[in-house]
């Protein structure tokens with residue numbers, strides 16, 4: 451039943467795509483059948499290694515860095531009301547800047563290598579994580595804080611056993627937003643200046659009018675997004691099992 | 703010995719000052735079970751937090767065995783009024799009880815022992831692996847109590863711990879506290895707004911006025927040490943004592959109104 455629920459809509463959509471484009475003469479919208487047939491030739495193991503893997507590694511590096519920076523700063527800022535009041539408007543401003551705008555700026559001083567692309571991802575991902583971490587740390591329950599204090603929970607133990615778990619649900623919510631931003635920025639950074647990567651490949655196909663191949667790239671990108679959000683969900687279930695249980699218990 | 707001397711607390715903030723405690727002086731000898739009874743809003747929680755070192759008094763001092771309390775003193779455990787929010791929802795019951803023991807750097811074996819003993823003592827021997835939110839309110843409060851006694855405190859502060867549990871559970875928990883107190887020889891300061899509860903539990907009852915708070919009377923409870931819900935509460939002496947406490951609190955309300 452569950453499997454059916456998850457797969458029903460995709461199957462219907464694919465079927466619609468398949469029949470709507472079957473026998474299409476339109477150059478830019480080839481039949482789905484043509485697209486699928488060209489996929490195995492395009493996405494060979496070599497290509498996966500040469501283009502998908504580097505993209506993924508940069509995505510992972512950028513996302514992880516953003517997590518570390520966002521959580522660390524979030525804990526520092528969120529636990530100090532004065533600092534928070536001073537810094538929060540600035541953070542909101544920075545968050546409001548659409549990250550792709552930063553690509554040309556970052557290229558200026560970080561060049562066009564992997565470093566630039568990772569930096570672009572970090573610069574976009576860090577805000578939702580940071581702002582959510584600040585809010586999560588700020589909102590730690592007062593009774594819990596006093597309990598921790600009265601039992602002498604201080605320093606690292608306090609961080610690991612009180613602050614981080616308490617802010618966990620918020621941080622994870624921020625990380626989920628950050629992940630979709632990361633995927634977008636991974637592609638965009640590769641469209642600007644690159645010699646490898648999924649985004650680069652798609653643009654290359656488009657420039658050489660290899661339209662079915664271009665479409666396969668877009669589909670691969672979509673599948674990658676699904677895969678990553680699936681992995682994220684697994685991690686979330688592991689980390690926030692208690693929270694989902696608590697929520698269910700409260701709903702009764 | 704716990705010593706409270708000339709304690710004052712005025713909350714300031716938002717350009718408004720709330721005088722919660724005016725002037726409190728009392729001592730709790732080692733091994734005593736003292737109940738503090740007073741109307742809601744009279745500053746009982748405020749007093750307890752000052753004693754626990756969680757709140758800085760505006761004046762006066764709190765000393766524990768001669769040492770001034772400036773922060774949470776070691777050897778003191780607090781059971782909060784809001785028990786549901788004082789348990790860590792991301793930890794199972796056993797981990798919740800064990801956490802303070804880790805802070806005390808007790809060896810693993812000893813920690814396990816204490817967790818087992820204390821959960822058994824509150825009748826939750828089979829709840830180790832549950833999360834707090836899977837338990838009823840009364841059970842959650844018992845976990846908080848188990849955590850406090852596993853800590854082996856010399857002083858146990860309890861802030862209206864049974865205010866939100868049903869009558870039957872409440873009676874059981876009252877007997878539990880008396881039992882633990884007799885067995886462990888710990889000093890207990892028990893705060894409540896319930897007059898019957900104060901008289902039933904305490905070896906002594908401190909009656910607080912309504913805010914700004916002073917002590918109206920320090921009343922020894924001369925009921926026998928062995929108490930039980932059915933018979934103790936039915937004795938004429940119990941009725942006398944509770945009536946006395948009730949009258950004191952009523953009288954205090956009137957005088958406070960008079961001098962306003």
Ligand SMILES: Nc1ncnc2c1ncn2[C@@H]1O[C@H](COP(=O)(O)OP(=O)(O)O)[C@@H](O)[C@H]1O
Pocket residue numbers: 713714720721722740741742743744745746747748749913
């Ligand atoms: N953080 C606070 N800021 C300002 N006023 C407070 C604060 N906490 C308690 N009060 C006030 O102090 C008085 C005593 O409160 P409290 O100690 O909670 O009473 P009780 O526990 O006896 O019900 C009340 O009038 C309450 O409104």
Ligand SMILES: [Mg+2]
Pocket residue numbers: 746747748783861862
């Ligand atoms: Mg209170």
